[in-house]
Amino acid sequence: MLGYYVRLAAISIRENAVMSLLMITAVAVGIGTCMTIVTVNYIMAKDPIPQKSEVLYAVQLDSWNPNDAFRDDGSPPDQLTYTDALALMDARSAFRQTAMVGTSLIVQPDDPDSKPFQASGRAAYADFFAMFDTPFLFGSGWDADADRRLEQVVVLSREMNDRLFGGENSVGENITLGSYDYRVVGVLDTWQPMPKFYDVTTGPFDKTEDVFVPFSLVASLQLPRNGNTNCWKPVDGDGYEAFLASECIWIQFWAELRNDAEKREYLAFLDNYVNDQKSLGRFARPLNNRVNDVNEWMDVMRVVDSNATMMLPVSIMFLTVCLLNTIGLLLAKFLGKAPEIALRRALGASKRALFVQYLVESGCIGVAGGVVGVVLTWLGLRGIEALFGDLVENLVQLDLVMVTAAVVLAIVSSMAAGLYPTWRACNIEPAAQLKSQ
Amino acid sequence: MEIGPILRAMTRNKIGAILIALQIAFTMTVVVNAYFMIEERMRLMERPSGVVEDQLFHISTRGFTPDFNGKVSVQDDLALLRQTPGIVDAVAINAIPLSGGGWSMSLQVEPGDGEQGHGVAIYMVDDHGLDTLGVELIAGRDFTPADVRERGPATSDWPDKAIISEATVKALWADANPLEVVGRTAYINDDEPVTIIGVVEKLQAPWNGWTTVEQSMLVPDKLIWTGVRYMVRTEPGRRDEMMPIVEELLARSNNQRIVRAPESMAETRARSYALDSGLAKILGVIMAMLVSITSLGIVGLASFSVRRRTKQIGIRRALGAKKRDILRYFLVENFMITTLGVVLGAVMTVGFNVWLVQALNFPKIDWLYVPIGMLALWLIGIIAVLGPARRATAVPPAVATRTV
Amino acid sequence: MLSMKNVSRIYRTDVVQTHALRNLSLEVEAGEFVALVGPSGSGKTTFLNIAGLLETFDDGSYQLDGRDVAGLNDNDRSRLRNEKIGFIFQSFNLIPELNIADNIDVPLRYRGFAARERKRRVDRVLEVVGLGGRKKHLPSQLSGGQQQRVAIARALAGDPGFLLADEPTGNLDSSTAAGVMELINEIHRNGATIIMVTHDLELAARAERIVRLSDGQVVLLDEGGEGSELENGAAV
Secondary structure: OHHHHHHHHHHHHHHOHHHHHHHHHHHHHHHHHHHHHHHHHHHHHOOOOOOOOOOEEEEEOOOOOOOOOOOOOOOOOOOEEHHHHHHHHHHOOOOEEEEEEEEEEEEEOOOOOOOOEEEEEEEEOOHHHHHOOOOEEEEOOOOHHHHHOOOOEEEEOHHHHHHHHOOOOOOOOEEEEOOEEEEEEEEEOOOOOOOOOOOOOOOOOOOOOOEEEEOHHHHHOOOOEOOOOEOOOOOOOOHHHHHHOOOOEEEEEEEEOOOHHHHHHHHHHHHHHHHHHHHOOOOOOOOOOEEEEHHHHHHHOOOOOHHHHHHHHHHHHHHHHHHHHHHHHHHHHHHHOHHHHHHHHHOOOOHHHHHHHHHHHHHHHHHHHHHHHHHHHHHHHHHHHHHHHHHOHHHOOOOHHHHHHHHHHHHHHHHHHHHHHHHHHHOOOHHHHHHHO | OOHHHHHHHHHOOHHHHHHHHHHHHHHHHHHHHHHHHHHHHHHHHHOOOOOOHHHEEEEEEEEOOOOOOHHHHHHHHHHHHHHOOOEEEEEEEOOOOOOOOOOEEEEEOOOOOOOOOEEEEEEEOOOOHHHHHOOOEEEEOOOOOOOOEEEOOOOOOOOOEEEEEHHHHHHHHOOOOHHHHOOOEEEEOOOEEEEEEEEEOOOOOOOOOOOOOOOEEEEOEEEOOOEEEEEEEEOOOOHHHHHHHHHHHHHHHOOOEEEOOOEEHHHHHHHHOHHHHHHHHHHHHHHHHHHHHHHHHHHHHHHHHHHHOHHHHHHHHHOOOOHHHHHHHHHHHHHHHHHHHHHHHHHHHHHHHHHHHHHHOOOOOOOOHHHHHHHHHHHHHHHHHHHHHHHHHOOOHHHHHOOO | OEEEEEEEEEEEOOOOEEEEEEEEEEEEOOOOEEEEEOOOOOOHHHHHHHHOOOOOOOEEEEEEOOEEOOOOOHHHHHHHHHHHEEEEOOOOOOOOOOOHHHHHHHHHHHHOOOHHHHHHHHHHHHHHOOOHHHOOOOHHHOOHHHHHHHHHHHHHHOOOOEEEEEOOOOOOOHHHHHHHHHHHHHHHHOOOEEEEEEOOHHHHOOOOEEEEEEOOEEEEEEEOOHHHHHHHHHHO
């Protein structure tokens, strides 16, 4: 029977080509626009590491100005001082933990003909790789000893390994970064968490770094910092040492806490630490230490751009207008078919049968609208890419979930749009129609 | 006007009217808010940065060998740049207006911890700073070579002289005029005194989204870092031609560093406002699509309504309606539906804006946009219904006597 | 009241020309009640359309109430219809979305009467047709006979003086039809000129004069109803 209805729908859609085209266009444009915006929001709001997002915690300590909260809502700073980061690393109270900071390093290829170039880097502790489940193509991360012994080791991104070693296994090779030699211990496979949750202070949707080096080298080699540095108090004295000892915040800190007990213990540890520091004259603000898991952290850091949030209701209203349009057109179309409906009723079609028939027809329009809508979504994302360039590069990928969502949304919404017109059409009195003809 | 009967007739055939009214309401909500947002963004984007953007580009270099001498390098580079034909002037600078990256400090009128501070963006330049940027000095004097000191990576104190923007004057000393403040002292880092030696008319901070974007300060610090950025001012019209020349010049002069691709201020501006201009375009497209879709919807449903009422139109004609009476009937009917839509739309427009203000800190809409939006949609409604209404007038009165 | 001389109406399509009326001449005096009969396709509807100024004609002359209507434009014809002619249609032609009062109100609005005058007239004609209590009803809530009474009330509301009735009882059962015919007769007795188009000779017999149409021409003019019996078979 369904086949029969689909055939009837096809005939009906062909018969009223202009009107059908208009309806399909309305559904497609609505879906296309809505899904374009939703896709961008979806990627922005996506859980970047679903398998571990509930055990990874960003750590905040309120080391800020006693007279002035870091944020107006009273929340603590989003980064740590060097002093505190080192103290937390030394304590090792969490299952795993890492302090980290973005850096940039100049890569000097051995080949004297190739020019040196700048690479983005991240200085972190050995736990980084295990905590964030980074996939390795070759080798592995360094171990905690390397951190302690200030070993000049490096993990390369797949892209960097392709560039420097043509994709070969480079573990054990040396490279020159900022005129120091580093030994390659591992090469990552493609790794691009979205958002780049472990450091959202600069660009939450940036590319992951090209090279990863031990955090201890930040101090010993005075690696440049790539990120935000905020100070509430002047640096006391000149030189790098003075800076490291200052109250300036520039380090992200993550802890892996496997269960609630560990989380409670860790918070207690943080409070103890801060209370100890208070006795040394630091941390003049009230106790305000926080740990947020990955998804909470994305909220705290307002990773979803407010413009994108604003576009969401706009696009939903847009889709609503498109659907209202379709309802209107379907209503016109179905009521225009009153004689045919009356005839079918007279020939014995039940209301139910007619209802299904016209719902199938609306559904067919939905399928067509959905398919075109997916194409328009893809075009819309390309449009956004063209407008914003690398600002959004990683945000405009159409994935299977979104494609499916678009088609389902199109079918459901056009069937919903068809519901009232169908109901009206099925309630046409056969007698009245036949007589007046 | 036959408002009464039209209204009574409409209530018997609600759904079509409601569909159109809702479409108009939603369209108005989006269009008016979008239009307001576009205007807001355009207004932001039109703010001048204060520098001669069409003559400026910037280029950064970074030495990477341990024995790379920042001081010598900057001196050589600046000498080279300043003598290159086509270049008006050049300066080593710590931050670029509109670029989004920079340094801000708090300035206060009284020394001491806990005094009210005013955030200002810091531009570190030498005595060529004003000339290179092309900012206009409206009071006091420019830096002299004697004012300029060197700033290395470890320097943490501040020079004792500064030139501030007029907006900074207003922030610090409310109603003082720029001429009076020359010679006054402000405090940086709580208690380091800085004498204001000059005031420039306008110089924006690097962050265009900053609420105090107009507050900035130039200090006579010549940068001798290993990584440094130069702002280069070319002769008018020669910027694009000079950019690759300078890049090549710097790269060749010293191979112990990398030179990054130069960027013109025009590109910096475009990048700085990429989000705003992109959003304005998206909203523009959405506005256009919504208006077309809603217009098409009105045309479609009105055509349908005309077709459905062919007989009735014939009867009216037979009973003495002139063509213009028929035209008026459909216009009045549409006008009433549109009115319902725009009234609902006005409420929704304001509601949506209230949400934007409360949830997302968007600016509050000017109330004037609401009546203007209502008028615009009324007009769109009338234009859209004109076609179908004219077709209605073509229905011959003889339709009344036809049995089918 | 109505004077047609040699009126012709030709319908043209790409391939065919149909003479719907050919050289039709007819005089109807003020206060007369004329029945126009003829088989389907004899030109009854065309005559009605032309007489009612719903359609123009190709040749001949037509004076309505002493006024030559040949050269009138659409607006003038609309005004003339509105002021001089009342229509009674076979299928009543009430506007389904308007209630009874609003339906009767339609021609009065186009006449430009003030609200109070319109209300007075609506009330008066509803009394005449005996539906005073049904002002707010929709057409669909009334029986066929009642609907036709409303239609008659609408035709009378503007005091047109000239009624064109097209099979006024065609959609009614015989007892209701009798009532409606009685109403039309009464209107005639009160001085209206009436032309009634019908193919029902029994109905036609109630008129003062029967005009027979065939092939777009008047074939026989009867004075009074009696003589028509002979032609019954041919006409129906």
